Amino acid sequence: MNGGRSFDVIVVGAGVIGLSIAYELLRRERSVLLIEKERPGAGASSVAGGMLAPVSESEDQPAPLTDLCLLAAREYPVFVGELERVGGRTTRYRDEGTLWVALNRDDQEELARLEAALHERDLAVEKLNAAGIAELEPHLSPRVLGGLRVPGDHQIDPRALLHVLQRAVRALGGRFLCPSRVRRVIAQDGRAVGVLAVDPDGSERALPAEQVVLATGAWTTSEILGKAAPFAVRPVKGQLVRLHGPALIRHVAHTPDVYVIPREDGELLIGATVEEMGFDVSPRAGAVMDLLRHAWELLPGSYDLDFVAVDVGLRPATEDHAPLIGPTDLDGLLLATGHYRNGILLAPVTARAIADWVAGSSIDPRFTPFVPCRIDAVETA
The missing domain is CATH 3.50.50.60 (FAD/NAD(P)-binding domain)
Structure with missing residues (x-):
């Protein structure tokens, strides 16, 4: 050759x-x-x-x-530590855990199924009432009925x-x-x-x-x-909204409809759609509106944050x-x-x-x- x-x-x-x-x-x-x-x-x-x-x-x-x-999660801190040493910069790895939050009875039923599934697999999960959620994240909606804390879920800034x-x-x-x-x-x-x-x-x-x-x-x-x-590997479209402003939460917070991810620099990510749309990477108004509405229901203060961008990616799925x-x-x-x-x-x-x-x-x-x-x-x- x-x-x-x-x-x-x-x-x-x-x-x-x-x-x-x-x-x-x-x-x-x-x-x-x-x-x-x-x-x-x-x-x-x-x-x-x-x-x-x-x-x-x-x-x-x-x-x-x-x-x-689970193996990957256990090894991640060592990977990050060595990578940051060689690369000379931070990856913004965080380990506060994830909160799953119920805003209505349907959410409560879905979280109960999640809790049962995690217990069945001997995975750590903590059930919290509304007061427990508010103590961890006081800016979440006063409509919160309760939720779950999953300490084994972490985050990194991609x-x-x-x-x-x-x-x-x-x-x-x-x-x-x-x-x-x-x-x-x-x-x-x-x-x-x-x-x-x-x-x-x-x-x-x-x-x-x-x-x-x-x-x-x-x-x-x-x-x-x-x-x-x-x-075949097919694309699965995902749309994600980026906001920016004063920090409102520390944990990644989920409902069955949306998640919000805080960054240390004041960025707040709202995601994400799951769409079978081929290689289409156009942002869609309806999807963005739904994400923002669900985020506002979970975290009312997100209403006053600056709108930064809508990102669209294609997940590879078999x-x-x-x-x-x-x-x-x-x-x-x-x-x-x-x-x-x-x-x-x-x-x-x-x-x-x-x-x-x-x-x-x-x-x-x-x-x-x-x-x-x-x-x-x-x-x-």
Whole structure:
């Protein structure tokens, strides 16, 4: 292949998953080229809320995914500490926990189901009456009937995380190629040997590597993968509102209809919609109105905050809503995609697993349910 320098690994996609994989590989002294079609962190990662919620999300997840999310949450503080040391900046990681709040009888019934599900899985949850909620967050609505405190759910600022990851990757010698779009994986003798990239001026270049990792989110298409992809990753649209002003709350606060996420700099995030709209990234007035109304019902003071922006992202989802992590049928090609609503949380453990596969090391068996070949097994059963 005539493409100049060969890298140990080419990572396609520079969102939180791709950047985390590059960071982990570089720590293990692999040479890495990151290719991104826009700019690093420009996709779904930069518009994520940043909730690290392995406990709250467990109600609607299969046990293997919950176990992986809980593992990720336990390892996150160590990951953050080392990353901030290398990157030289804060990721704004916070561990106050999450409050689930009931504003009416229907909410109470839904929270009762959540509490029962968490108890069934032996996950920590504390039931609070209205006075207990008000003591923790006095600016929440006086209509609050009670709720739950979930101490195992934390948060991080995805934009700060992306910034620190980029700094760390550069500090460790990682290379970036962006904007550049990967047209396809190049295979030779049954093995991935690089990628064909297209620059903004339309010129193509073949870039060689010992192994290729696709961390391309919702853009993990058969066009790139060719015969290596008997499955589909689809985009799921999410809209998120950003406000700014005086700090009103410390905890992430949820109702069944909305969540609000406070940042230390006075930003307040309101989210998020879940829409099957293909690759449409247009903000919609109705969705924004619903988010603002639900937020006002939960946190009346949000009415007086400055309106900053509406962000739209595309979550990558598989048919079973479980991620694709690991090797494909094409030797030398690995996937790290389909994380849906858990991308920020699962990025560090995904990176560790991919780096283990690249090195030929033994793999944590907790990743077995998420290898791409599981799709083949289901389809041929």
